[in-house]
Amino acid sequence: MTHTLVYPITARHNASGHLEIAGCxxxxxxxxxxxxxxIYDEESxxxxxxxxxxxxxxxxxxxxxxxASKAFPxxxxxxxxxxxxxxxxxxxxxxxHIARAAGFPPEKIFxxxxxxxxxxxxxxxxxxxxxxxxxxxxxxxxxEELVEARGRDSGSRQKILLRITPGIEAHTHxxxxxxxxDSKFGFGLAEGIAxxxxxxxxxxxxxxxxxxxxxxxxxxxQLEAYRKAIEILVGLIAEARERLGxxxxxxxxxxxxxxxxxxxxxxxxxxxxxxxxxxxxREEMSALGLPMPRVLIEPGRSxxxxxxxxxxxxxxxxxxxxxxxxxxxxxxxxxxxxxxxYGAEYEAMLANKAEWPADTVVTVAGKHCESGDxxxxxxxxxxxxxxxxxxxxxxxxxxxxxxxNYNGSLRPAVxxxxxxxxxxxxxxxxxxxxxxxxxxxxxxxxxxDGGE
Numbered sequence: 001m002t003h004t005l006v007y008p009i010t011a012r013h014n015a016s017g018h019l020e021i022a023g024c025x026x027x028x029x030x031x032x033x034x035x036x037x038x039i040y041d042e043e044s045x046x047x048x049x050x051x052x053x054x055x056x057x058x059x060x061x062x063x064x065x066x067x068a069s070k071a072f073p074x075x076x077x078x079x080x081x082x083x084x085x086x087x088x089x090x091x092x093x094x095x096x097h098i099a100r101a102a103g104f105p106p107e108k109i110f111x112x113x114x115x116x117x118x119x120x121x122x123x124x125x126x127x128x129x130x131x132x133x134x135x136x137x138x139x140x141x142x143x144e145e146l147v148e149a150r151g152r153d154s155g156s157r158q159k160i161l162l163r164i165t166p167g168i169e170a171h172t173h174x175x176x177x178x179x180x181x182d183s184k185f186g187f188g189l190a191e192g193i194a195x196x197x198x199x200x201x202x203x204x205x206x207x208x209x210x211x212x213x214x215x216x217x218x219x220x221x222q223l224e225a226y227r228k229a230i231e232i233l234v235g236l237i238a239e240a241r242e243r244l245g246x247x248x249x250x251x252x253x254x255x256x257x258x259x260x261x262x263x264x265x266x267x268x269x270x271x272x273x274x275x276x277x278x279x280x281x282r283e284e285m286s287a288l289g290l291p292m293p294r295v296l297i298e299p300g301r302s303x304x305x306x307x308x309x310x311x312x313x314x315x316x317x318x319x320x321x322x323x324x325x326x327x328x329x330x331x332x333x334x335x336x337x338x339x340x341x342y343g344a345e346y347e348a349m350l351a352n353k354a355e356w357p358a359d360t361v362v363t364v365a366g367k368h369c370e371s372g373d374x375x376x377x378x379x380x381x382x383x384x385x386x387x388x389x390x391x392x393x394x395x396x397x398x399x400x401x402x403x404x405n406y407n408g409s410l411r412p413a414v415x416x417x418x419x420x421x422x423x424x425x426x427x428x429x430x431x432x433x434x435x436x437x438x439x440x441x442x443x444x445x446x447x448x449d450g451g452e
Contacts, residue, residue: 008041023420036331068300078102211250308396332366356382
């Protein structure tokens with residue numbers, strides 16, 4: 001097939017002229033599980049984990065690959081990446097709960113977030129969370145208070161890293177830049193703020209500062225920004241070592257490697273990414289006479305993004321002569337908000353007409369009561385008809401994770417496929433689920449039939 005750059009590595013066109021993933025005919029999957037349906041290829045996820053491990057192992061023995069679970073915090077996926085030897089990054093009490101339920105030992109969990117609540121931190125500390133990435137002076141004080149309240153002695157201090165804002169603006173959408181000076185995340189370098197945070201952390205009897213963290217953004221193609229961020233971080237490490245005696249044993253240089261959403265996208269390879277990260281740290285540390293730290297990274301999108309494909313059923317087709325043809329599907333912004341939030345671009349095809357010529361220009365619209373609920377503009381697909389199965393590839397990251405019940409929509413089912421078999425890893429919501437937490441003013445009224 002011609003679409004392998006953006007589809008899972010097991011994708012092909014089968015003898016029926018249908019799209020097939022991991023030996024499973026997508027049209028048959030839709031018949032069995034309904035639409036919208038999110039399909040994950042297990043082999044693609046495992047392959048990305050392997051590529052990361054092997055790429056970093058070529059440069060250092062002391063590294064850690066941490067899955068950024070916010071991309072898709074699903075039990076089955078987290079169990080899979082744990083099997084592949086990865087650690088996990090969580091950014092809320094909920095994500096921490098999922099990671100623990102998936103079997104991650106506390107020492108492999110890194111807890112992020114710019115506004116961790118007291119309750120979230122207490123929950124994580126009670127579970128023995130391995131590492132807390134501290135984001136502010138307020139959090140530093142709160143965490144110290146909570147650890148002391150738990151009665152820990154100096155021999156069992158809570159390991160922390162400090163999140164540093166290096167002042168780098170990555171070449172990506174402004175909403176997913178995180179390393180620039182004006183950011184809600186981390187300690188900036190101006191006015192000696194980051195250095196003061198290091199001083200306070202080192203002075204704490206209940207916290208053990210083992211390193212620094214920086215994440216400059218997401219969906220990044222150009223690697224130069226990473227190199228500059230590393231240079232700035234190492235400069236801070238050198239200054240903190242000289243002034244405060246800080247020994248940086250862990251350096252988390254973030255994630256953010258982009259993926260292909262369309263065939264025109266040209267992200268850097270994992271090998272190139274690993275070289276920039278590890279060799280960049282080595283060169284900068286060596287130049288300043290500093291010992292090489294453990295290098296940590298946090299890939300999320302690049303682990304699961306390409307592995308996921310969303311299938312929809314085509315409904316209303318509306319041709320406006322001389323303007324455009326709208327092809328409406330039974331999903332949209334409730335299961336993929338990225339086109340509306342970031343202007344994200346995707347590709348599409350008809351899974352049941354995989355061998356048909358792509359000769360029709362359409363706009364793929366969602367079903368929601370919003371004019372902006374548009375998944376694709378100027379998409380070129382085979383001639384569509386109601387009932388066709390339209391698929392969008394590269395929807396494995398930040399789609400289900402940001403899904404909603406807008407317009408009373410049900411979050412879709414999610415299946416994982418491998419060697420011709422499919423298994424449900426997240427069940428489709430029901431109408432009953434929509435009101436399960438609601439409390440009516442008139443409790444004597446019963447839900448209509450089919451509520452469950």
